[in-house]
Amino acid sequence: MAALAGPRGERLLAWGLLLPCLAVVCAFAFWPIVYSVVLSLHRIVLSLPGLGAPFVGLENYARLLSEPGARHSAGITLAFVGASTLLEVSLGTLMALALDKSFRGRGLVRAAVLVPWAIPTVVASQMWRFILNDRYGLMNWLVFGGDVGSYQAWLASPGWALGAVILADVWKTSAFAALIVLAGLQTIPRDLYEAAALDGAGPWQRFRHLTLPLVLPALAVALVFRTMDAFRVFDLVYVMTQGGPANATNVLQFYGYKKMFAEGFMGYGSAVSVLVFVMVLAVSLIYLKLVGRRLLRGETA
């Protein structure tokens, strides 16, 4: 052990402890990303093994730009990401404001809010699929009662299906946004509120000029995390709609999955996956640049 003493030994030990973790992450996260990029430059079709894997440069990306299906999926993805994150962060903020007050049983409420977050997404998807069923779903009964004739096939109509998937996502993950905002709220010193109240500021003014600016970093973090997670939506679509009806819920991650694993276009599918990766990366970088400094201040608070 003595040989390990001193700064040099310490550094060796540090790398030794870090190495297994880094090895796993490099081998199964960073290398696959690189490998995806490599695959996306080749033409690989699983049902045509005789084709081999010729290098085709940027052909797959050129197709990605010109293919109407891909553009449609990109649009659907953006609509899903936009609608679900906005709803989740605003609902989450309201929930956080309610949870920030002290009342009896607050711990229980906080746990209850966490339940949708903890439920497996597949279970939540089947649950909503059952509730939204066109003949015996609870939703139809709540909306139309016994008037069976006007029951809606929510998941089978292109107009409703994306809304239904968004609803399921909002239900499941608003709590996560709420918790992050709540953590931000709890860093605000209480005496600031009392001082503001003494100055005669009403509840709205206190929220607008005190709470909002101070909780903004936490809001931004919630937005970043929800946005990046929303880009990765898959389970809900797989179970609830399979990308249908008429591709109305065919988000990019599902589109890429179908291309790669159902139609067997490994190269083109990899190009789709690289596109998803770049979108997520871009969002995270933009947000982090916008809020990075405030974030650091938030951390020290």
Added chain:
Amino acid sequence: MALVLPGCGGEAQDPNTIRLVAWKFNNPGLWRRLADQFEQLHPPLKVALEIAPHSSTAYHDLLTQKLKNRSSEVDVFLMDVVWPPEFASAGWALPLDQMLPPGEKERFLPAAVEASSWHGRLYGAPLYVSAGALYYRQDLLEHLRLKPPKTWPQLVSQVKMTLAHQGNQDLAGYVGQFKQYEGLVCNMMEFVWSAGGRALLPGDAGGALSKPRDLKAVRFVRDSLIDNAAPRGVLSYQEPESLEVFAQGGALFMRNWFYAWPILNDPARSKVAGKVGLAPLPRFSGGESASCLGGWLVGLSAFSTKPEKAFKLIKFLASEQVQRRLVLEEGLAPARRALYDDPWVLKAHPHFKKLPPLLATARSRPRTPLYPAVSQGLQVYFHRAISDEDSDLPILADTADIEINRLLGLIKEE
């Protein structure tokens, strides 16, 4: 691997258990009963059943993922009639020719055998078939002394005459399956074929959607059928929606598969029982009536560890006695020709004597190893073309042809 659960791999290792991945029947328990019968006939073999998901597409994805993972837990599987080129080309299904006794192939319907073959070899044993047919309201047509239409323009004029005569707001003319999904390809190909078109040139030579005959068929559906002889709602119909409309007396004509007949003639489920006629689909002048072949085949996995035993199960499922059971218990049209003259079959389902002429017009959808992708392209093209009256049809068709040519180019390169 220490992490494999004890006792869980058991079934797979058992050399006498044949794993069958199947598509569900309407009749609960039928698969299990068939499996029981097989087990009695071939001890000590056992059948382990896995029932596949709700839609043919979802089933395709699941099954091909198993085959890509080279899972030895599939020995025998059901294949849609459009899959053999893909399964054969990818090396997932084994050819069955050598295992079949001579002359056996000829006992099946030629269209089903053609669908099971790829490059001259047979990759599936046909289990049951179906085809598109025209259902019509005999009572309403007879009232006007009309015979079922021979051509599509006749169908449109009969719709106009009948609707004008009936003055019934709730009666629609023609219903079919025009939602963007696999069924749309079937419906549209029937129009295209009966105009002398073909969508794809033979021998993977390229797309033919922008050829005059193909364009004529699609233009007819867009301009003369949708929103004219057919309600606009058909653009979102699959089989159940169109059947529901027709069974409630809401339409004069319906395009549907054979399964609709017993339902339409069951007074408990249909208001038009006894008033329905069945005819070949209409054609365009100068073309021939054509219907889309549907149905299922039984295939043998290339990763099966016991192909000889698995083939016994395939032979059993394709046998005359099992196919007779499928007719009697499930009402499915058998793939064996002899059963269409079978006295038991005709006694239980008298309408089966009308099916052979319909099946004679049955054709396979474009046959290519890239069918899932080609079908996607066709679905998008057809749906866009027929749902927008102002679309520039030749341009859409050209774009679709280019996309198909690109896909087929991959095959030629192989």
Added chain:
Amino acid sequence: MKRRAWPWALAAGAICALSLAPFAWLVLTSFKSAGQVTAIPPVLWPGGGLELYRSALSRFGLMHFVLNSLLVAGGTTVISLTLGTGAAYALARLDLPGRPWLMGALLLVSMFPQISLAGPIWRMLQSAGLLNTHLGLIIPYVTLTLPLAVWILTSYFSELPRELEEAALLDGCGRLGALVRVVLPLAGPGMFTAAILVFIYAWNEFFFALLIMTRRSVQTLPVGIALFQGQYTMPWGEIAAASTVATVPLVLLVFLFQRRIVSGLSAGAIKG
């Protein structure tokens, strides 16, 4: 302030109801009889007892999905925490150049979309013969949960007072000895928090499980629940029963350890 508390309590009540009601409906459904499951108007008082659970066990083979899930989630948790603890200690306490970069790189990994990893990982597992094995699924799970574990543990280790280790170092323990004898016993709560979150992730994951586990005998619960098919209709009753079984352990974890989970999530998110 006290006077105004009740509207907020009311709002909190509404939030609770909306969060719990849909799931409660599923749990209620799981106790119905087969005929009640799809009745309209809905049956509010279930009369099936454990009928659907028995059916899920016998027809659906629920137990082996549960065992597979336990094995995969358990294995992931153990491996992820073992690797994560070492890494987190190094990052929190030892002199490392480029520490912020390493932390940032790890954070980046937790944001990778599954689809971008799926093709290559699938090919790697295929060539290693690891498709349809528990280890084959544990590998991507460990990869994707390591960042979370490392972040939680790093923030936990940084908060432990340095003096304790220094005392141990003076006693001639060496760094590794200090980690094993002094830090780890104190790090229990942090490790527990990380373990809960990693376990929940692995228990719930679907995408990789769908691609890698195509054999029924090795499939995990989410795959089983997503693909569960009946021969006649959708077996909603059995799906409800299986879903309840899949979720109850998580709900228990949440109610018992909500404070830890919240702090763990904040360590992963807020300080990111």
